[in-house]
Amino acid sequence: MNPVTVAGILLLALPVAFNVAFGALAATFDYPDVLRRPTHEVLDRFREGGKKLLLWWWVFALTAAALAPLAVIVALVLDNAGDALRVVGATLGVLAALVQLLGLIRWPFLVPYLARVDADPESSPARREAVDVVFQSFNRYLGVAVGEHLGYLLTGAWTILVGIAFTQTTLAPSWLGIPAIIIGAVLVLCSLEFVGPAERNGWRLAATLTPITYIAWSLWLIAAGIALLV
Numbered sequence: 001m002n003p004v005t006v007a008g009i010l011l012l013a014l015p016v017a018f019n020v021a022f023g024a025l026a027a028t029f030d031y032p033d034v035l036r037r038p039t040h041e042v043l044d045r046f047r048e049g050g051k052k053l054l055l056w057w058w059v060f061a062l063t064a065a066a067l068a069p070l071a072v073i074v075a076l077v078l079d080n081a082g083d084a085l086r087v088v089g090a091t092l093g094v095l096a097a098l099v100q101l102l103g104l105i106r107w108p109f110l111v112p113y114l115a116r117v118d119a120d121p122e123s124s125p126a127r128r129e130a131v132d133v134v135f136q137s138f139n140r141y142l143g144v145a146v147g148e149h150l151g152y153l154l155t156g157a158w159t160i161l162v163g164i165a166f167t168q169t170t171l172a173p174s175w176l177g178i179p180a181i182i183i184g185a186v187l188v189l190c191s192l193e194f195v196g197p198a199e200r201n202g203w204r205l206a207a208t209l210t211p212i213t214y215i216a217w218s219l220w221l222i223a224a225g226i227a228l229l230v
Contacts, residue, residue: 004171004228007077010070011225014063015218021060028053035139039132043115057107064100067093067155074162077228081165089161096154103147106138149191152210156187159217162224172227180220186213 025031028049034042046053071093075086117123118131163180166172190213192198193206 003073004077007070007073008225008228010066010073011221011228014066014070015221017059017066018063019218021056021063024056025053025060028056035143039135040118040128043111043118043131043135046111046115047119054108054112057104057111061101061104061108064104064151065097067100067158068097071097071158075165077171078162078165078169080170081168085161085165085168089158089165092154092161093158096151096158099146099154100151103142103151106142110138111135144194149194152187152191152193155217156184156189156191159184159187159220166224172224176220176224176227179216180224183213183216183220187217 022031029045034045037045049056071090074093075090078086114131114135118128123131160181161184163177163182163184166177166180167174168177186209190206190210193203193210195203198206
């Protein structure tokens with residue numbers, strides 16, 4: 001199987017896997033809206049989800065990691081684009097995968113422990129308060145700062161560079177790069193949702209744009225994959 005075919009398949013598979021896992025979490029865990037609830041309610045819902053929910057979180061984390069090989073193979077096949085553009089693009093894509101993996105991997109490994117401690121009848125009020133602090137701290141640090149802020153920022157930057165590379169390649173229609181550049185720029189904007197004055201409550205515009213932009217991003221990946229395969 002040649003690298004272009006592999007790139008096309010990965011471009012198709014990643015958004016499908018990502019959206020299936022996200023949809024499963026939304027249906028079974030009310031994600032991401034559940035995160036606005038108190039910690040004990042989130043952990044109650046997590047326990048109710050059982051092993052199936054745990055598995056979906058693991059799958060969702062792996063879809064984030066899958067961006068790394070995708071970024072590398074896309075950089076390899078778009079060989080008509082500039083070398084510096086492809087190297088920087090691949091680097092940003094791998095970093096985007098890493099930070100999003102770090103943001104999500106707490107769910108199948110850290111959160112189950114916190115949920116057990118929270119439900120333990122022998123846990124003291126002080127220990128449950130500690131669970132709340134740990135959960136919210138990891139949520140703000142790994143979830144919001146690393147996974148979302150850096151994840152959106154780096155994914156957006158990678159998408160912009162891939163879009164530019166598509167305008168320079170002969171493997172696909174050059175116009176296909178234009179929507180990628182726009183989508184990437186909006187993702188960068190969305191990364192500012194909890195930055196500066198919006199740190200506490202978030203920036204409503206970014207919150208509204210993020211799910212729409214990720215749908216557009218998924219559709220663009222699929223379109224790019226089809227373009228490489230036909």
